[in-house]
Amino acid sequence: MVMNRPPDAGEILQGTLDMLILRTLVLGPAHGHTIAEAIERTSENALEVEQGSLYPALHRLEDRGWLSSEWGVSENNRKAKYYQLTSKGRKELAAAAGRWRRMTHAIGLILGESFE
């Protein structure tokens, strides 16, 4: 349980959770709990993965063929379903990251560099 969350901790923007999951899985196969933890830790707790959304997203991504899954045994010696990035998922990640960068760049241009 993360109690020391920054006050401006945000929910993940709609539509970006898929991309974050794909990015996390570049590092290797992982199960849902690890994925959520990795996203939160890597974002320095600025992002909170709403756990009720995580599993629907994982199932959606698997249906689209971007992830594959198999049951395994976790580091805690517990049963867990491991998700792995497919080559299709890798392509999608590249495309989504490109879209995201263009979008943030455009928004950055509008807000201006020195805006305080």
Add this chain to the structure above:
Amino acid sequence: MNARRFVDRSRKDQELAEEIESHLAHERDANIARGLAADESRRRANVRFGNARTTRERVWRYRSLPWIEDLWRDLRFALRALAKTPGFATVAVLLIAVAIGVNTAVFSVTDAVLLKPLTYPDPQALVELRNLSPQGSFPGANIPKFNLWHQQTSIFQQVPHTTSGDRDSTLRAVTIHSRCREFMSRRTISRCSALR
């Protein structure tokens, strides 16, 4: 849309339940590692995850075509409700049947009288000659008047007449000419044309 999404829902739901259970177990482990008591770690894990059933329902919903299932459920509900009150159902069915029958009959008449073209060549060229006066317009003519119409008008191909049936028959003139496109009530024509 991917077809994989809709198949094998029960097994996938079962798997999701196990997956959520596994997630909660890992969260509990993490909490225990932070030094929480077993009860508290379980509680916090559950609180953090939220309602597992809601998540399963969300995925189930995503794997279904809601409007088809809703439609199916509505249909079954309607049939059950009707079966529960057979008397009302019978009356309703009969009422609808009668209403449809009456509607069909009325439309058949309307169609025959108003909508279908008359069974004459070029029915649009049929006109009825009427008298105009400050009191309004009315049909009918006596015989001399009809003869005048019959002889003097050159724009009509033919000026036949019908009688209204009375002995001292008032004549009604029906004229036919292809150049004359004046619109008039077809019902009037059909009444007149039988006696052409």
